[in-house]
Amino acid sequence: MRRRLGVNVDHVATLRQARQVRYPDPLAAALVAERAGAAQITVHIRGDRRHVQDHDLHRLAASVQTLLNVEAACTEEMAAILLAVRPHRVTLVAERPGEVTTEGGLDVAAQSAEVAVFAARLAAAGIHVALFIDPDAPQIDASCVAGVDMVELNTARWAETGDRAELLRLAAATERARSRGLSVAAGHGLTLQNLRELVLAAPAIEEYNIGHALVADAVFLGLETSVRRYLELLA
Helix, strand or coil, X not given: CCCEEXXXXXXXXXXXXXXXXXXXXXHHHHHHHXXXXXXXXXXXXXXXXXXXXXXXXXXXXXXCCCEEEEEECCCHHHHHHHHHHCCCEEEECCCCCCCCCCCCCCCCCCCHHHHHHHHHHHHHCCCEEEEEECCCHHHHHHCCCCCEEEEEEECHHHHHHCCHHHHHHHHHHHHHXXXXXXXXXXXXXXXXXXXXXXXXXXXXXXXXXXXXXXXXXXHHHCHHHHHHHHHHHHX
């Protein structure tokens, strides 16, 4: 199976926003990532706009030649933006004001009606919908709603602890999701040091979205080289 690498360019935008200037440009980073072999560009537009801005989405949608995956919360503000931009995919995520980064998966089991309505609106506009969830059976089962064709498993706990039990939990969650007809992606905290172990433990994961570590590695390696290093681990 050919695994896809989604390069998240949020933190290129973070660096730009630190000075409130025009550079570095996340679109330029996206184009470099595509040239290096990335199969998808991922961005998260947050309610607080700490990194990616609205105008970034429109420019990315017009220029990305692979796939554009936009992460966003289930809010009316985001619905209007997403339906205007119409990326290839939207990944619905949990979002809390003041968090440093996404702190956990979307609680689909507790918000099933709201998520189902939101996903249906996006799907009706021709947008593929994924849900970013923790690798738990109730969340996977709750994700089997019309309009949703993928779950992205939150790998943060395993990435932070290296606990073998967490790795097995991700592998089991992958098989459960696939048995219910859902494609499986993974992301959060993945690095050059831990990615290969997850690939071997859960070979049915078909997409990996990686941002912070990849951009951090690019500071020392260059962006093209960083993207290619991650692709080598997915081969």
